[in-house]
Amino acid sequence: MAPTDTNHALRRIADALEMPVSVFTDSHAARPTDPSVNAVELLRLFDRIPDEQKRRECIEFVRRMAC
16 A cells, blocks of 8 residues: 555544544554544554464454453
């Protein structure tokens, strides 16, 4: 994904969640205590996992924890 595509995607997600884009990009940004912030953090970190198998394992782990 090109940087402009990434920025556009982040803007759309941030708008949908009614949060600033900095929640995705700035690890020191002030974060509200809203549970959706945890979801944003999970997405941000998940995006940094380069290995496809590790991503699947992560999803399976979250599924198990959600039950």
